[in-house]
Amino acid sequence: SQQGEEDPQALSIQEGENATMNCSYKTSINNLQWYRQNSGRGLVHLILIRSNEREKHSGRLRVTLDTSKKSSSLLITASRAADTASYFCATPGGISSGSARQLTFGSGTQLTVLP
Amino acid sequence: KAGVTQTPRYLIKTRGQQVTLSCSPISGHRSVSWYQQTPGQGLQFLFEYFSETQRNKGNFPGRFSGRQFSNSRSEMNVSTLELGDSALYLCASSLVISDYGYTFGSGTRLTVV
Numbered sequence A: 001s002q003q004g005e006e007d008p009q010a011l012s013i014q015e016g017e018n019a020t021m022n023c024s025y026k027t028s029i030n031n032l033q034w035y036r037q038n039s040g041r042g043l044v045h046l047i048l049i050r051s052n053e054r055e056k057h058s059g060r061l062r063v064t065l066d067t068s069k070k071s072s073s074l075l076i077t078a079s080r081a082a083d084t085a086s087y088f089c090a091t092p093g094g095i096s097s098g099s100a101r102q103l104t105f106g107s108g109t110q111l112t113v114l115p
Numbered sequence B: 001k002a003g004v005t006q007t008p009r010y011l012i013k014t015r016g017q018q019v020t021l022s023c024s025p026i027s028g029h030r031s032v033s034w035y036q037q038t039p040g041q042g043l044q045f046l047f048e049y050f051s052e053t054q055r056n057k058g059n060f061p062g063r064f065s066g067r068q069f070s071n072s073r074s075e076m077n078v079s080t081l082e083l084g085d086s087a088l089y090l091c092a093s094s095l096v097i098s099d100y101g102y103t104f105g106s107g108t109r110l111t112v113v
Helices: none
Strands: A005-007 A010-014 A019-024 A031-037 A043-050 A055-058 A061-066 A071-076 A085-092 A103-105 A109-114 B005-007 B010-013 B019-024 B031-038 B042-050 B053-057 B064-068 B074-078 B087-094 B108-112
Touching (some): A010 A019, A019 A109, A031 A061, A031 A071, B019 B087, B074 B087
Antiparallel strands (some): A031 A043, A055 A061, A085 A103, B005 B019, B031 B087, B064 B074
């Protein structure tokens, strides 16, 4: 089962616009990670935010974390056609408090950036 | 340095057969995890190996098994294949400490017919 849900499920924007994706999770976390996946290929780690951080930046990516609301958002600024992909949030630690190295993924947001 | 290598990339098997997938982690990474991705269930954790020992297992039937070798390479095996086992199987390697991101391979696309 999924740890959380992502919103929206699909997002279509024009090149140059910003894209915002949201993720909600259910259990307490040590960190939250965002991954990108192109067309059913492997996942690429984008950014990790720790539970004591509220905001983190990496290039055109900005991630926020609100542990009181158990939610996170990923903002991609000045989007490009090459950003077209599925984006997933993931948290370590299974629902049944298994290994800290077990990732539980959200359902993903499919982002399409139109040229 | 080389990334996570999964072989084969694509596989077509018949119901009832068994299959073995391979994963070579990044050099120095001792933890290897396996995930199944399907359109219906999304990304689901299968199991994790560290130092040749299975440390955690997801909610999958016993037909799914795996192992890790002394060089950290890992294999997963699915016996008595069912149509529902058709999926993208992803391997991820990581350092011992979980507070870092994971590096995923490109996956093995398994189709059961």
